Amino acid sequence: MQIDPSRIESVVVDSYSTLVDVESSRKALKAHTPEATALARVWQLRTREYAMVGNEINVYRPAVDRHRLALKHALDVFDVDLTDDEIEEVLSVYHELDVFDDVRGGLETIRDAGYDIHILSNGDPALLDSLIDHTNLADIITSVISADDIHLYKPARELYEYTAERIGVPLGNLVHVTASWSDVNGALSAGMQGVWLNRKGRAWEPYGREPDLIIESFHELAESLTTENTER
Structure with a gap:
C-alpha cells in the first residue's frame, strides 16, 4: 500500500487519538473506580456512537455535550456515582490528554517539505483551541476545521467535502491521516487518499x-511524502 504524493497538495490530520491519546482520559477516573480503563472505553465508544447516530437522526450536539452525556452513561453502566462538579473535573481531562511523541517532529518535517497541514476534527472550537495550545502546534497548523462548522460529524461525506472547500484544494489532492478506522473509510469514500495511523498495533478491520x-508514526508519513515526491 502506498499513497501517491504527486497528487497531494495538502495534508489533513485528525485530532483525538491521532495527535493526543484519548485513552489517557482514564487517568481522571482512577480516583473514582478501580475499573477506570473499562469505563473510559465505554465512555469513548458511546461518544462516537452519539456522533454517528446524531448524523442519521439530525440531532447535533457539540462535542463537549456528547462527552458529558457519554460519560454519564458510562458511569451508570459501572454504577459509579459522581457529583456534577466531579463530572466536570473528569471532563476537563480533554484539555490535557497525553500528546504522542512523534507529533511535533513528524508534522514539522511534513510542513518543512512544503505541505500545509490542516486539522479536521469532531471536536468543537473550544476543545480544539485548547488542543492546539496543549500540543504546541500553532506554528505548524494552517487551519482547524470542526464538525461544529456544519453540524455534521465524521464520517459524514459532507464534512470531508466542506474541508476541501475550506482549504481550496480538490478532494483528490488531499490526504487524510487518522487513527480512526471509520474516519479513514469516510475520507476514502469522499475521494481523499486515506492513511491509517496505527498507534496501537491493531489489525485493520476487514470491513x-x-x-x-498504514503507518505507525507521523515520521513514516513524512518519509513517504519526502522520499517519493522529491520534485516538490
Missing part, C-alpha cells in the same frame, strides 16, 4: 475499504 497507507 469497508483498505487504507492507501
Whole structure:
C-alpha cells in the first residue's frame, strides 16, 4: 500500500487519538473506580456512537455535550456515582490528554517539505483551541476545521467535502491521516487518499475499504511524502 504524493497538495490530520491519546482520559477516573480503563472505553465508544447516530437522526450536539452525556452513561453502566462538579473535573481531562511523541517532529518535517497541514476534527472550537495550545502546534497548523462548522460529524461525506472547500484544494489532492478506522473509510469514500495511523498495533478491520497507507508514526508519513515526491 502506498499513497501517491504527486497528487497531494495538502495534508489533513485528525485530532483525538491521532495527535493526543484519548485513552489517557482514564487517568481522571482512577480516583473514582478501580475499573477506570473499562469505563473510559465505554465512555469513548458511546461518544462516537452519539456522533454517528446524531448524523442519521439530525440531532447535533457539540462535542463537549456528547462527552458529558457519554460519560454519564458510562458511569451508570459501572454504577459509579459522581457529583456534577466531579463530572466536570473528569471532563476537563480533554484539555490535557497525553500528546504522542512523534507529533511535533513528524508534522514539522511534513510542513518543512512544503505541505500545509490542516486539522479536521469532531471536536468543537473550544476543545480544539485548547488542543492546539496543549500540543504546541500553532506554528505548524494552517487551519482547524470542526464538525461544529456544519453540524455534521465524521464520517459524514459532507464534512470531508466542506474541508476541501475550506482549504481550496480538490478532494483528490488531499490526504487524510487518522487513527480512526471509520474516519479513514469516510475520507476514502469522499475521494481523499486515506492513511491509517496505527498507534496501537491493531489489525485493520476487514470491513469497508483498505487504507492507501498504514503507518505507525507521523515520521513514516513524512518519509513517504519526502522520499517519493522529491520534485516538490
